[in-house]
Amino acid sequence: MKHARLQPLLVAALRALTHHPARLPDLDDAGWDLLLRQAGATNLLATLSCLLDECGLREQVPAPAREQLDWAAVLARRHRQGVSWEVRLIRQALADLGVPLILLKGAAYTLAGLPPAHGRLFSDIDVLVPEERLGEAEAALMLAGWAGTHHDAYDQRYYREWMHELPPMRHLRRASMIDVHHAILPRTAPMRPNPALLRAAAVPLPGMPGLYVLAPVDMVLHSAVHLFSESEFNSGLRDLLDIHRLLTHFGADRRFWVELPDRARELELERPLFYALRYCSMMLGTEVPAAVQADVAGPSPACVGLMDALFSRVLVPDHASCRDRLDALARFLLYLRGNWLRMPPLLLARHLFHKAFLSPRKSTPEAA
Amino acid sequence: MTHVGSLTRAQLGECLAGPGIHLRTGRFTTLLRSPIASVADGIHRLYGDYPLSSGFADFHLDLVRPATLRRWLRPQVTLLYDRRSMFKPLPLDQAFPMFEWGLNWCVSSRANRYLIIHAAVVEKNGRAVILPAPPGSGKSTLCAALVGRGGWRLLSDELALLRLEEGVLHPLPRPISLKNASIAVIRDYVPGSVMSRAVTDTAKGTVAHMRAPADSVARAGESALPAWVVFPRFEAGSAATAEPVARADTFMQLAQNCFNYSLLGAEGFTALAGLVERSRGYRFRYSKLDDALAFFDSLP
Numbered sequence: 168m169k170h171a172r173l174q175p176l177l178v179a180a181l182r183a184l185t186h187h188p189a190r191l192p193d194l195d196d197a198g199w200d201l202l203l204r205q206a207g208a209t210n211l212l213a214t215l216s217c218l219l220d221e222c223g224l225r226e227q228v229p230a231p232a233r234e235q236l237d238w239a240a241v242l243a244r245r246h247r248q249g250v251s252w253e254v255r256l257i258r259q260a261l262a263d264l265g266v267p268l269i270l271l272k273g274a275a276y277t278l279a280g281l282p283p284a285h286g287r288l289f290s291d292i293d294v295l296v297p298e299e300r301l302g303e304a305e306a307a308l309m310l311a312g313w314a315g316t317h318h319d320a321y322d323q324r325y326y327r328e329w330m331h332e333l334p335p336m337r338h339l340r341r342a343s344m345i346d347v348h349h350a351i352l353p354r355t356a357p358m359r360p361n362p363a364l365l366r367a368a369a370v371p372l373p374g375m376p377g378l379y380v381l382a383p384v385d386m387v388l389h390s391a392v393h394l395f396s397e398s399e400f401n402s403g404l405r406d407l408l409d410i411h412r413l414l415t416h417f418g419a420d421r422r423f424w425v426e427l428p429d430r431a432r433e434l435e436l437e438r439p440l441f442y443a444l445r446y447c448s449m450m451l452g453t454e455v456p457a458a459v460q461a462d463v464a465g466p467s468p469a470c471v472g473l474m475d476a477l478f479s480r481v482l483v484p485d486h487a488s489c490r491d492r493l494d495a496l497a498r499f500l501l502y503l504r505g506n507w508l509r510m511p512p513l514l515l516a517r518h519l520f521h522k523a524f525l526s527p528r529k530s531t532p533e534a535a
Numbered sequence: 536m537t538h539v540g541s542l543t544r545a546q547l548g549e550c551l552a553g554p555g556i557h558l559r560t561g562r563f564t565t566l567l568r569s570p571i572a573s574v575a576d577g578i579h580r581l582y583g584d585y586p587l588s589s590g591f592a593d594f595h596l597d598l599v600r601p602a603t604l605r606r607w608l609r610p611q612v613t614l615l616y617d618r619r620s621m622f623k624p625l626p627l628d629q630a631f632p633m634f635e636w637g638l639n640w641c642v643s644s645r646a647n648r649y650l651i652i653h654a655a656v657v658e659k660n661g662r663a664v665i666l667p668a669p670p671g672s673g674k675s676t677l678c679a680a681l682v683g684r685g686g687w688r689l690l691s692d693e694l695a696l697l698r699l700e701e702g703v704l705h706p707l708p709r710p711i712s713l714k715n716a717s718i719a720v721i722r723d724y725v726p727g728s729v730m731s732r733a734v735t736d737t738a739k740g741t742v743a744h745m746r747a748p749a750d751s752v753a754r755a756g757e758s759a760l761p762a763w764v765v766f767p768r769f770e771a772g773s774a775a776t777a778e779p780v781a782r783a784d785t786f787m788q789l790a791q792n793c794f795n796y797s798l799l800g801a802e803g804f805t806a807l808a809g810l811v812e813r814s815r816g817y818r819f820r821y822s823k824l825d826d827a828l829a830f831f832d833s834l835p
Contacts, residue, residue: 196590204595204617231564231591234648241647245798487618 174450175489177205180215181408182452185415189222199232201488208486209404210288212236213243217286243286250277253292253343258377260311261296264303267379269295269369271348271389275380276409278372282416283409291335291344295381297366298349305333305347312339321521329355329510351389352396355510360392360434383417384430391443392436398505400481400498407482410443411451418454428462441465446478477501540583548575555597559586561696561707561755563646565638566592569630571612574598577631577731581710581744584752594641598630616641629734632742635712639693642707643794649696649705650806651794656690656704657681657831662762663704664831665695665814667792673769676717677827679745683725685828689751690759694794699802702809703758708751710744718743724824763834764789764816767827775826777817785816 180192180202194202206212216236219225225233254274261268270278273289296304309315317323317334326334331350337343350362368382381389387410394406417423431440441463447453448460465471480497483489506515539558542550550556555568558578569575597615601624610627613620614637621640625633643651655666655678664687668674675692682689690704692711697704710731713721718733718741729746764785765777780788789807790796796803815835821827 200591208617208619229591231593234562235593235645238645238647241795241799245800248800 175205175483175486176202177209177211177215177484178404178450181211181218181404181411182450184215184218184222184224185408185412186452189218189224191219191222191224191227196229196231199229203232203235205484205486205488209484210402211286211405211408211484212239213246213288214286214405214408216240217243221285239286242288246288247277247284249343250274250292253341253345254278254378256311257292257294257308257345258375260307260313261304262377264296264300264307266296266300266304267366267369267371268377269366269379269381270372271295271351271381272393272409275386278375278378279380282412287405287409291346293346293348295348295351295362295366298362301333301347301349305336308336308345308347312341313337313345314339316344319526321526325518329353329514351392353509355514356396356508357511358392358396358435358438358508360388360436364434365389383413383423384426385434387413387417387427387443388431388434388436388440391439395439395442396505396508398502398509400501401485403482404484407443407446407450411447411453414444414447414453414455424456424459428459431463437464438466442474442478445471446482450479450482477504537587538583539578539585539587544575544579547579548572551575551578557588557590557592558582559588560638560709561691562705563594563642563707564588564592565594565596565641567596567598567634569598569634571598571600571627571630573628573630573732574634577634577744580729580731581746584747584749594638594645596634596637596641598634598637600627626736629737631731632712632734632737632744635710635744638709642694642696646696647795647798648700649698650796650799650803650810652695652697652789653693653792653794654695654789655692656695656706656759657685657687658690658704658759659687661759663690663759664763664765664834665704665761665789665810666765666767667789668693669792671769672767673717674767675711675713676720676769677767677821677824679711679713679717679721679728680724680824680828681831682711682748682751683721683728683745684824685831687831688754688759689747697761697806697810698758699799699806701758702761702806702813704761705758706751706755708747708755710747713743713745715740720824721745761810761814764811764814765831766816766818768818768820769822770820771822773820773822775819775821775823775830777819777830780816780818782811782816785814786811 183190183192206215216239219228258268271293273287274292276284313336315334316337322334331353332346332348336345351360352358365381365385368385369379370382372378372380390410390413431437444455444460444463448455477497477500480494481501510518551568552570555566558565558567595617598612601611601613611624612627612630612633613624614622614633653668655674656663657678666674666678678692681687689708690706694707695704696707722728731744733741733743735741786807
């Protein structure tokens with residue numbers, strides 16, 4: 168992007184570390200200090216640690232910074248163990264349903280051993296089941312100790328009538344969270360990628376009977392639609408990095424690039440793919456074949472200009488060193504846009520009104 | 536390297552209100568900023584012996600007054616971790632104790648290359664005693680007496696840091712946190728002790744911090760080998776008695792006092808098992824500090 172401010176250290180470092188040959192960011196002590204804080208603020212400290220390991224550059228990092236990266240690496244290792252364990256228990260709980268269990272996002276990257284998994288910390292496990300089996304899946308999970316978290320009648324209706332998932336469930340003893348999806352976008356959204364197409368193309372995980380992940384192109388498209396119809400961007404950079412790493416990984420096979428634009432059209436996800444390719448290559452230097460970029464239609468140039476101004480502000484780390492005066496406005500506009508993309512205007516107005524004035528106030532503790 | 540003590544109170548206050556100071560405590564560097572006078576007072580009084588560094592900091596902490604309307608009625612202080620608020624604000628009077636608690640939180644929630652036990656650690660002749668701390672056990676009082684008068688070196692009053700790779704205890708000498716009655720007890724018992732102003736009505740009652748011995752601060756780079764685990768219990772009127780604790784029991788009780796035992800998984804288990812293997816465990820009851828000091832000197 169044009170402005171130096173919008174090319175923060177962390178983005179430059181991720182770019183340098185995910186390319187071949189990977190390079191160590193050239194930084195002094197104060198530079199490492201800022202880099203690690205930007206990474207911490209956007210939940211990428213463990214990712215940075217894993218990237219340096221993958222590139223064999225860890226030993227060259229100054230000792231105090233390396234020590235902090237070591238601290239984060241412990242979290243990443245524990246997280247990976249925890250996710251594999253939880254997935255095993257979810258699989259067990261849903262075994263009697265006899266449907267393939269499709270993992271989405273973080274859990275899928277972890278179990279499939281894909282590059283974005285390295286150091287990625289996430290709080291819930293997302294799975295996809297056929298809509299007609301949703302009730303059975305919910306009952307089976309409840310029997311195994313997961314319970315719904317949203318008890319407010321309005322929230323129940325919001326999820327069950329309008330959304331693409333059950334209200335999030337939390338395990339009563341282990342406190343692990345699971346989101347059971349039947350589609351990747353809400354029922355009320357104008358884009359309606361057909362979940363049956365996604366399920367039909369899902370690929371089994373070798374050595375893990377009953378577990379599936381989305382096909383490579385679908386995984387990228389899901390990641391893209393998730394990020395670019397989001398309304399909060401606290402882990403925007405992490406999600407962009409996911410897409411960058413998936414594109415680089417799957418893109419080694421030329422068939423992937425041939426399939427991607429066609430599949431995007433088939434699933435009505437061309438627009439999010441356009442943004443994903445655009446911001447991945449602009450910010451992280453993803454190598455996208457020119458023919459693919461040209462084949463994916465975007466909005467009008469004026470709209471692209473506006474989106475550049477907005478996304479360049481929310482996809483950088485959410486850290487004091489990367490903010491400017493227009494930041495809050497950009498976040499607010501994208502918050503509205505995210506909701507707009509999920510619901511038709513009248514329903515959206517009703518929903519936001521209800522959330523603002525009628526929903527009981529949650530006593531959210533400030534401690535994170 | 537300069538020390539906090541090389542700055543006058545006025546210079547320190549200016550630094551804290553401006554660019555901040557890179558305060559080194561043991562292996563950790565904290566960039567601390569605060570315009571609040573009681574924070575500068577506390578640092579000036581208790582941290583004179585600590586080195587100042589520059590460049591890299593492990594933790595960035597700001598203690599500031601939140602800009603809410605409430606500031607005119609009931610002034611508050613909030614702790615920012617890298618400019619983010621992590622905790623509910625406290626009354627302004629508790630700003631200095633909040634720094635101490637905040638720094639403990641930073642270390643215990645992040646420094647995962649250590650097995651971190653909620654315990655005091657003191658050392659003599661290279662061998663360390665770990666004093667785990669169920670609340671009300673009188674751990675800090677005992678710790679203050681041991682380092683103030685018993686000739687023991689302070690490694691830490693709150694956090695035992697067992698380095699995973701080497702199985703040694705790394706020092707984190709910081710002010711010792713005393714509560715309620717023990718403030719007066721230690722003021723009388725330890726000659727020349729320097730204390731921060733007592734702050735009343737905190738979540739822990741009245742709190743004051745005692746300055747760490749200069750020698751312990753100067754030797755913050757010297758690690759120690761664990762040799763004993765003593766579970767202290769203050770019981771008014773009781774004679775000093777020590778009964779040995781079986782290894783398995785010592786292990787379980789230490790594990791319960793760890794901040795990151797389950798996070799570290801097998802590595803944590805191995806490290807803790809190594810520590811217990813090398814240490815003798817005792818359950819120690821006492822009512823007089825003199826008796827307690829005599830017991831610690833008799834540890835085999």
